[in-house]
Amino acid sequence: MHDTDRDLLPEGLGDRLPTQATAAQRVRREALDVMARHGYARVETPMIEFEKSLASRMANVSVRRMFRFVDPLSLRTLALRSDITVQVGRIAATGLSRAPRPLRLCYGGQVVTVKGDGLDPVRERLQLGVELVGTDSVAAAAEIVEVAIEALAAAGATGISVDFTLPDLVDTLSHEALPLAASRVEKVRQMLDSKDAGGLVDVGGQAYLPLLYAVGPFDAAIERLAKFDVGGVLASRIAGLREIAARVGGKARLTLDPSERHGFEYQSWFGFMIYAENVPGSLGRGGTYRILDSEGGEGEAACGFSLYPDKLIDALAADAAPKDRLFLPLGHDADAAARLRAVGWTTVAALGDGDDALALGCTHRLDGGSAVAL
Known part of the structure; x- marks a missing residue:
């Protein structure tokens, strides 16, 4: 019997062929270069850690999203990283605990989850991001939004838009301004998240209905949120959002959805999602x-963002123009070939008499020290 599935990959995992791999390299390099220019120092983290470490540095990190197995050396449970943010948090709290604050770090690498998100089956993704440790001020939040926009733009994204949210909105309001029984808080969050007005009334959250309409383009939505603000409990957050918007408004289209919670498991007072034109879904959050x-107690304040640019990579690869390639025949002038590579040419050297320049994807041929179009 023939083994017919030996070359199949598990669901949600895939290869990157040359055009995609080239686009991925460009996106990674350009984005990380932007982060570095803003003072974020690069760190690298292991693919595998002890499960306890990965699950204990951020609130609400679910170990159920991680591939887990037993380490044959320590006999402790290990996990494949599903989020590099928590690893950078560990570095900040241990190896760089004495480094001056605010501490700026950036990273890039692959992350893996047990299953994809919603209808997206992908289980391995590229994650790029920055973490600003030691503060969660408005100025710090504005900086990370600016860096996220600039990093995506440098990577090739166009028509960038940013959607702001207030992840702790229900907690803040339910404490005093719009009291809720503890058993209803999560239900109200869920109904707001799903934009279900009827469901919101059914779970006793009718006072929260105006939040469903404080969404859309930032300027109009923030005014509706300000009018809704009960007792001024959201005044500082609204002022913070306005300040952030003033700093980044000319660089991206801004929207507001103050009650959005999906994907903001451990964020506190401020969150954002980032999108680009002609790329489905979000490209990141922070x-x-x-x-x-x-x-496990409350430690340092921090802020940051994670970009997941795989869909941008696919879009860039699909639109990539063929690159000129220079065929080097047998016995070619090696010095001339080196000079042409130094000014940006890609060369493909013949290895035998049967090598065909066109079949190898070449557009030019080295002839007399010059590149001649085929």
């Missing part, structure tokens, strides 16, 4: 959060 200490 916001403010806290890095838990070694005992």
Whole structure:
């Protein structure tokens, strides 16, 4: 019996062929270069860590999203990283605990989850991002939004838009301004998240209905949110959003959805999603959060963002123009070939008499020290 599936890959995993791999390299390089120019120092983290470490540095990180297995050396449970942010939090709290604050770090690498998100079956993704450790101020939040926009633009994204949210909105309102029984808080969050007005009334959250309409283009939505603000409990957050918008408004289209919670498991007062034209779904998210200490208690304030640019990579690869390639015949002038490579040419050297320049995808041929079009 023949093994017919030996070359199949598991669901949600795939190869990148040359055009895609080239686009991925460009996106990674351009985005990380932007982060570095803004003072973010590059760190690298292992693909595998102890499960306990990955699950204990950020609130609400689910180990169920991680591939887990037993380490044959320590006999402890290991996990494949599903989010590099938590690893950077560990670095900040341990190896760089004495480094001056605010601490700026950036990273890039692959992450893997047990299953995809919603209708997206992909289980391995490229994650790029920055973490600004030691503060979650408005100025810090504005900086990370600016860097995220600039990084995506440098990577090739166009028509960038940013959607702001307030992840702790229901917690803030339900404490005093619009009291809710503890058993209803999560239900109200879910109904707001799904934009279900009827469901919101059914779970006792009718006072929160105006939040469903405080969405859309930023200027109009923030005015509706300000009018809704009960007792001024959201005044500082609204002022913060206005300040961030003033700094980044000319660089991207801004919208507001103050009650959006999906994807903001550990963010605190501020969060954002980032999108680009002709790329389906979001390209990343970010916001403010806290890095838990070694005992699981509230530790340092921080903010940052994670970009997941795989769909942008696919779009760039699909639109990539063929690159000129220079065929080097047998016995070619090696010095001339080196000079042409130095000014940007890609060369393909013949290895035998049967090598065909056109079949190898070449557009030019080295002839007498010059590139001649085929």
